Amino acid sequence: MPPAGRIRNFAIIAHIDHGKSTLADRLLERTGTVGVREMRAQVLDAMDLERERGITIKMHAISMAYTAADGETYELNLIDTPGHVDFTYEVSRSMAAAEGVLLVVDAAQGIEAQTLSNLFLALENDLEIIPVINKIDLPNARLDLVTEELVKLLGVVEDEILAVSAKLGTNIDDVLEAIVARVPPPAGDPSRPLRALIFDSQFDKYRGAVPYIRVVDGRVSPGMRIGFFASDATYEVQEVGRLRLGMQPSETLAAGEVGYLVASIKRVADTKVGDTIVDAAARATEPLPGYREVHPMVFAGLYPTEADRYADLRDALEKLGLNDSSLTYEPETSSALGFGFRCGFLGMLHREIVQERLEREFDLDLITTVPNVEYHVYPEHGEMLLIENPSRMPNAGEIGRIEEPFVRGRFILPATYIGGVLKLCEERRGKHVKMEYIDAERVEIEYDLPLAEIITDFFDRLKSATRGYASFDYEFREYR
Secondary structure, three states: OOOHHHEEEEEEEEOOOOOHHHHHHHHHHHOOOOOOOOOOOOOOOOOHHHHHHOOOOOOEEEEEEEEOOOOOEEEEEEEEOOOOHHHHHHHHHHHHOOOEEEEEEEOOOEOOHHHHHHHHHHHHOOOEEEEEEEOOOOOOOOHHHHHHHHHHHHOOOHHHOEEOEOOOOEOHHHHHHHHHHHOOOOOOOOOOOOEEEEEEEEEEOOOEEEEEEEEEEOEEOOOOEEEEOOOOOEEEOOEEEEEOOOEEEEOOEEOOOEEEEEOOEOOHHHOOOOOEEEEOOOOOOOOOOOOOOOOOOEEEEEEEOOHHHHHHHHHHHHHHHHHOOOOEEEEEEEOOOEEEEEEEEOOHHHHHHHHHHHHHHOOOOEEEOOOEOOEEEEEOOOOOEEEOOHHHOOOHHHEEEEEOEEEEEEEEEEHHHHHHHHHHHHHOOOEEEEEEEOOOOEEEEEEEEEHHHHOOOHHHHHHHHHOOOOEEEEEEEEEO
């Protein structure tokens, strides 16, 4: 077990399709974590759905041993993250377990909307940022221009920006050396009472709920009794270990380390993501700052096609909710469809992925209702009502005012397509906020838009208006 001074916890963040998972593959290959026979593209993307769509949906954690140029062996804990706007919550969780990030930018595309969102998350978490320009092997790579963009955006000097090709494995050693040199070792005291942050968990039908943890203070070993801040339950630890490609048991996990813990936790609700694990015998008094509660933005009904599979759908949603804490659900009935659940999602892709996972992993056949958003309805008399189902809307005569969710949309696109994007946003009741030129050819536009206007065909219309060259990202602003 390396001392905390030789541990580096880092995440990889980028816009979708800028090569995060390929860079992760090269790091695993270079450190010998994955053998030649086990190697395949997107090796960390374990879900079939991720491999088919070529996107990362869940974050993935893995430990690597790397012997640096100074002759010392370091433990590098990598957390690979999703790039799509709907999965920003997964990214924010991974950052709470890390001290530094690799900010990956495509040499041909440059900085895009999600690059900025993820960068702001990293700055909020006060992380060390290592800028990496990927895909320098492409014939249309604009290395000088993208370097200039990063210098302006981050205020760094050119020498601090790494230029790599993850596909060809060019300059991968420079990335590993930069992680060792620039990411700070984890703070934390192994002699203090145990405090460990649950940053993810999965359900194993033989071993119960298995939390993935980042130990902040103290240490955890088999035989110890642990408790949680969010519940009174206590359990005896049976196994701890590191996350390699599978689970690799070890004797103990100490302050600064990332790994997993098995304690036959029967209740899925006990391993709440963001909760703090403590020593049941010497409880720490202060919990770790968890994650901000995430609020669903898009609502739709999910109903089983066969009425007798309602209980299966309920169990499946509970298990899926264990490692996707942004999914919310409550029972509802429909005269046409019978018993089902009203589910809340972060966006349309999130809804699609949840439905596909339920159908594949739990063998369910589902019907989905039309998606909509949650409105704040203020009656003439009485308290505000939260309405996310149109059938529950009061009579028009009883309503004083209605507020709907607005998001701040950020577009980055070639200047030639400005007209089409402005027209689309005005048609969708948008309010213009600002427009700035990033360089001579590309522009950043910000608009406040009603969420209800962008959850149906907005992305398709945007693609048509810009021939697929625009990148779009949004975050919730307020109800108005």
